[in-house]
Amino acid sequence: MSNVYARSADSPPRAVRARGSLIWDETGRRYLDGSGGAIVVGVGHGATEVTDAIAAQLASVGYVHGSQFTTEAVDSYAADLATVLPMKDARIYPVSGGSEAVETALKLARSYHLARGEDRPVVIARTGSYHGNSRGALAVSGRPSLREPYTPWLSGTRFVAAAYEYRCPFPQAHPDGCAAEHARRLADTIDRCGANRVAAFIAEPIGGATTGACVPTPDYWPRMARVCRERGVLLIADEVMTGFGRTGRWFGCDHFGLRPDIMTLGKGAASGYWPLGLVACTGTVHDAQPANRFVHGFTYSHHPAGAAAGHAVLRLLRGILGGVAAKGDRLATALSAGLADHPHVGDVRGIGLLQAIELVADRSSASPFPRRRRVLEQVTRVAADDGMVVYGSTGCANGADGDLVLLGPPLVTTQDQLDTMAAKTIRAITEVLPR
Template sequence: MSRLDAAPAARAMFTLDPTRTYPVLDRADGIHVWDRDGRQYLDAIAGIAVANVGYGRQEVVDAIAAQAARLPYAVGNIFASEPALALADEIARVTPGDLDHVIFTSGGSEAVEVALKMARQFHVLRGEPDRSVFVSRWTNYHGATLGGLTVGGSKLRRRVYEPLLPATPHVRTPYCYRCPWPDSHPDCGPAAAAEVEAAIVEAGPSRVAAVIGEPIVASVGGAIRPPDDYWPRVREICDRHGVLLIIDEVVTGFGRTGRTFAVDHWGIVPDLIVMGKGMSGGYAPLGAVAARAHVRAAFEERGAAFEHIFTFGGHPVSAAAGLAVLAIWERERLTERAAALEGPFTAALDRLREHPFVGDVRVSGLMAGIEFVADRATKAPFEPAMKVGTRVREAGLRNGIVTYPGSGMADGTRGDIINLYPPLIVTEADIAEMSERLETTFTEVEAELARSG
């Protein structure tokens, strides 16, 4: 038996979950991936919200090969490279307002770190060194680094690593299905925004550097969209207190929710936008932060360098991949496509509400969350030991569909969802196929749950 044929568990790689056997992916094309045993899966999560332009796009492959042959690397504190400069120009063109200054990373977590550090240095440069507090939100995810986890709000992902970095105040996220402000629901936008302001006031407004949040919560919440007046109010509160607003569009950016950026739904311009994932279509690791003109000016006016460097930030090959992917995204009008398919996607997923364990179906563009409950009337979640989200993922794989579970959204530890982020190139027929495979998957899981009592 060759080493390639050995079971992954017998190999050297530190797989994340030692109790699980990982299917070994071998190839991909369009919206499908195949494992080395030839089994095909419909990739309903686009890798993990990365393969927005689909797999097997030869022009991206060619751009990567050409760049690797010409110039594979340039260190960011000595050199720039043409693909990185060109990609920054492209991003500046499509971001809202004056978010015209772009710095690159290898992924979303690194980009969150950059945003936090940039916000901090911005205030230090402007003579407000006490501004070191970040106000963040429960049920939001901002990456896997200690900084990202500290401002992140997934209790499950944080708990092993607590006490984390110096405590940051967390506020509740507007979440209509389980509204934290039932007395004001559905007009809870003002109450939710007031909680952000209360956290700033309690920390001491002159001590707060930034508020950070996902505009529409992705993987740890399942497409949780706030009331329309929430983010505009938070923007106004931040302005009033001299606090920067960092919006994490790692999942939602570049068309996923039917707008170029999710903040475009409400016409707000954050001070820093964090991005990653779909920007390079999964063809190369890439993240970025776009900063507004006044943030850049704080550095330029004082002749101060940003005290930061990642070895692979601005990697020419990743930038070339990003340029090729954004060219496809624009030419094929994938944002408009996500907006147009929101209706058919919603209709296809709404069918699944017939399953008694489906509590809620949430859709924004081509991003969806399906929340499972033990009791629809009371919205009581399943016990975590039942691993409902994981069961759905595993049954989905058996039925040839890839989904992404999340948990903890009901009370921090309980509550199960699956996320769907199909490639933005999907057709209505693909959506119907997804819904069929989910239908079979849900029927199987409900039977399993009934058997396990």
């Protein structure tokens, strides 16, 4: 018996070493890390620049409470990060992960309005979304299978449809008119809540864990942002998965010229070396209330070692970012070439090194496999047996059914490794779902 409360029924292999885009288990088996864990590892495994920075920070100041001290690590990281964020006078609140960042962002949005004399209780989110597993973050997440056991605790959110181009909720308007339709629905939803009732609209600029690397049409974000601005609704861009170079730019927002009021970050921020999440807000949001009036805080927020890790990752990313778009194109091209005519591949999509393959039972109707067939689990297992780690997601089609294979390898993955990753992914899919 293990004393670990395991995350899955299968017993996973025990990892003993990881370098670059490779992981070894205790039997000596080698795996290509096609997903950087849960789309986390950007600068690669075993980056001594990061481990050295964390060690040096722990040796000087290991921990101080954020309300009692600041540190050079936190101050200099925030100053450097602010230069790449798509917002004016960014203020950064470091936390310990994506869900904590989302909790913080939601409370910040409400506090902002309260400080301005408006009690806005409602948050609007999107049906095809994932924002985390803590209660507040789950309340704004649209993934039914994760919400279901906790439904009595999840309230106060209104949902609009996600921009899911493969299964566009407005097929009659698709592709040229669907962004306008999304914006109209968002405006209607806000207006139906009543004047000054909606605090924020939270969404992933590019769909991640739930809709799988869904890139909206170019006019989607300008239209959605305008609706929010006109109604005083804060726009929270959740870039936990898409931030820090994953999509070929610093942030997903950068592809659309989107300038959110609040951003949530995590995963690639510290590339897995430290459990780091971040909330960034504009100077305007920050200045609406005195700092000590924001009723919030965690024991481990503003952690100096997290800041040292994040800063070391940021420095490394400056040298890596320029090559990500081309690597993403190479991976996408290889996946499309091998899968475009596969009868059970509905869509191959993505941007940069965030790519997804949507598997379907029937391509002409885009009907998904029933969940009980556990297609994704089979593909994941076959790939692992072949020394390849992929990430996945289920429920994209209707909340329960729908199989997505997600690839998000470290941004330092070599071109040869990307080709091998594509080949292994194609092989696993074809073995589980013969042509």
